[in-house]
Amino acid sequence: MRMGNSNKEFIEVLEQCEIFKGVERNCIEEVVRNAKIERYKAKELVRMRGDECNELLFLVEGEAFGLFTNPEGRVLQIDHMFAPKLLAAAIIFSADAKYPVDVETVRSSVFLNLDKNFFVSLMMKxxxxxxxxxxxxxDAFTFVTDRFYEITMKNLVQKVCSYLIRLMNEQGSSIVTMDMSKEEIAREFGATRPALSRVFIELKKLGIIEMDGKKVRIRNERYVRDYAEFE
Structure with a gap:
């Protein structure tokens, strides 16, 4: 699609969107007729975290990132979105509907903006x-929870690897003795004991470490050092 996108082209794109699979074409035509078109160049902010979300925003051309910036200024990519895609599907009808992340285009992109009350009337019919x-x-809720679990576990793996590197440096060996209990380590890392145990179990399964009580043998030092420096 180019700048002169026709309604027909938008309809054909939306037909590929999961929300409209198996839905009659005349319903999709009604969506396109009542939607506003928004166009953005590459690396433009489409919505900011905290913006009111009183619309259904469909990405119908291009791609965009869902980005979260923490108070320290670190940017975390939560989602990489490709057309066709409905943004913030799990947020739209919440009591305090606000965009949870910044939405930034990767390249020139086109969005359709549809009033949520109009969409409710369509669903009722x-x-x-x-x-x-x-x-x-x-599915969107499952994706978000899985993504945050992945991020949390990555951060915990990074902390464990950094801890093992410190022990190797202090003890001058790839076979180290932990100077804290797992409960103390978990408290130090701000994690639960089960979460920490899962990290050690996973590292053992991958063949990165071997454990015997408080003794840890680092079998893959490169992996541990690379993960300790993970950004």
Whole structure:
């Protein structure tokens, strides 16, 4: 699609979106007729975290990042979105509907902006659309929880590897003795004991370390050092 996108082209794109799978074409035509078109160049902010979310925003051309910036200024990529895609599906109908992340385009992109009350009226008339949307929201929630678990575990693995590097440097050996209990280490890292244990179990499964009580043999020092420096 180019700057002169026709309604037909938008309809064909939306037909590929999970929300509209199996939905009658006339329903999708109604969506396109009532939507506003938004166009952005590469690396432009589409929405900011905290912006009110009273719309359904469909990415119909291009790609965008969902980015979270923490108070220290570190930017974390939460999602990499490609057309066709509905943004913030799990947020739209919440009591305090605000965008949870910054949305920034990767390249020139086109969005369709649809009033959420209008979309509710469509779902009330179309059971397939309603079921598709509910499944889409559930999938979006699963993705977010899985993503944050992955990020949390990565940070914990990084802390464990940094701890092992410190022990190797202090003890001058790849076979080290932990100077704290796992409970103390977990407290130090701000993690739960089970979460910490899962990290050690995973490192053992991967063949990175061997353990015998408080003794740890680092079998893959390169992995441990690389992960300790992970950004």
């Amino acid at each position: 179309n059971e397939r659309l309603l079921r598709n949307y509910l499944r889409y929201v559930s």
